[in-house]
Amino acid sequence: MALITAENVSKEYRTGEITVRALRGVSFDIEPASFVSFVGPSGSGKTTLLNLIGCLDKPTEGTMRVADTDVSLLDRKESAAFRGSHIGFIFQDFNLMPVLTVYENIEYPLLMVQSLPPAERQARVEKLLKEVGMADQRNKYPDQISGGQKQRVAIARALVTNPQLVLADEPTANLDSETAYAVIDLMKKMKDELGTTFVFSTHDQKIVGEAEIVYSLSDGRLVGRQVKGGRGNG
């Protein structure tokens, strides 16, 4: 059974008098434990699609099902709760909380979103700190670590709630090539170890090659699907 099912999804925005059609009848399925990439030029609809999958936005037409839930039917509070329990996010600019240490940034979703007891929080954070290789940087603040390290922390923060799905919007855009490959390798490793589905957007052709399935978007339409290895479902 697919983890994500998009059926004829369209999204329109109104900016003043102009209506922008960001997505036009997009349909696809993504299976659990996949490593999927959406590629396309700027304005092709990648970020809009990730926002719809991540319950941050609702489709104008069509349905978007994630983990057997029609996310377009969720209200604001339900969406937040759904994201907190099912989805992890990795951002292009890392978006770590500057007042929290590496440890506290990773712990944040367990504390503020899932309200787990301290012992369980500690166990999960310690495990992920080791997994992402940041155990020795735990007490540093975001402004004391490099971009690649920040993205490692962001990956740990996205995974700490044990989500079924991690969405990453251009996760390597602000990193040099070497660091970008390292981050993608880490994401793949975490996918293999935890069975988490990773869906990311990118326009970096070298990074695209790392995905198992690549969906190509152009002008809001799904124009291609390429299976590169691993599971080729959908």
Add this chain to the structure above:
Amino acid sequence: MGDLFKIAVRNLFRYKRRTILTASLIAIGVIFVSSYISISGSFKNMMIGQITDSMIGHLQVHRKGYVASIENLPLNMNMKPQAFRKLESILNGQTEIEAYSPRIKFGGMFSTFVETTNIRLNGVYPEKEFKAIPLLPSRVAEGQGTLNRGEIFVPELLARGMKAKIGDMIVIVATNEDGSVNGRQFKISGILESATGPGGRDGYIHIEDAMEVLRMGEMEVSEVAIRLKHFGEAEAFTKKLDGLLSGEMNKEGKPIFEVHAWQQLSPFYNVARMIDMMTVFIQLMLIAVVLISIMNVMIMAVYERIREIGTIAAIGTLPSKILSMFVIEGLCLGVIGVVAGNLIGLAIIFILNVSRWVTFDFGQQKGLVLSPTVDPVNILAISAIVIFVSVVASLQPALKASRMDPIQALRHV
């Protein structure tokens, strides 16, 4: 909840200078208010103390209708002996009363054999009067401070005008209730400093001398001044005594007595009220300072952290928790200001007390040293107001943050 406070405090100290400036502004407001309340409150209490303990007492009982014509000191409005005995029996049963003093008040002529003028006199039992009006002995500027039969305390201004001195013999002439005139010689045993307010220029003689001058067979009392053990109970006790005495009727079925608290007898009550009103205005200014400064800081905090708000909203933080985070931040800012303000304010009040800098004149009394004190209830009230206002001021920015669209927030540059 503890973690929310930790994050709030850390966020506040991201912008140390701004936080310190805002907290300082709140602290200065709290310092001004607590200092003002302590100084004005102490001045008010001292002023009330001067009025009640020098002249009026905490409350007074008269025959019904006496106060309306008190300027004439009407002898025919005095309490009849039977009524006074009844009143005494009721007053003796009240545990709240520390002392009471019956007075016969009348107007008369004061003659030094060379010059004559008019005078208002109070016939009192000195020992009872000194207990009910404990500052009266301290007003005796010259003389021995005791009042025996055949002696008189003369108000300072009158003595000066009439060139009367301690030990001089003078004559008091008065018209009694029947209209006949009587006189008696008195020796001046005390010169009384004037005090501001009703009765501040009155002379005092022994009550039995007053009865003699007025040819009273039995004592007919004009008023009874009452001092309570606790001044704070004055209002409640006035109501209680009024209730107890309201059942005492004359033959026509009308009430015999009327009870007046000091507020109804002294024009200085309005000054005290004015001080209270000014305190309220000062508190309103503090509220405005706190409201504007915290709202300003929190609005800026929200605008500066839009992407952060988008991030925490995206990863699933509920709107209510985002709201709490910002409200707690405002609350912490208020608490920091309140704690600093209270500590500095209390230190200033302590220094004022130790240094005895603040003095003032009241009526003829010069150089009264003010000892500012502040009621813990006032400190708590100021703190509660500031903290409450801090929360209210944070609400609008916090609501804005909690209602922010995560997509728009994440796009914010």
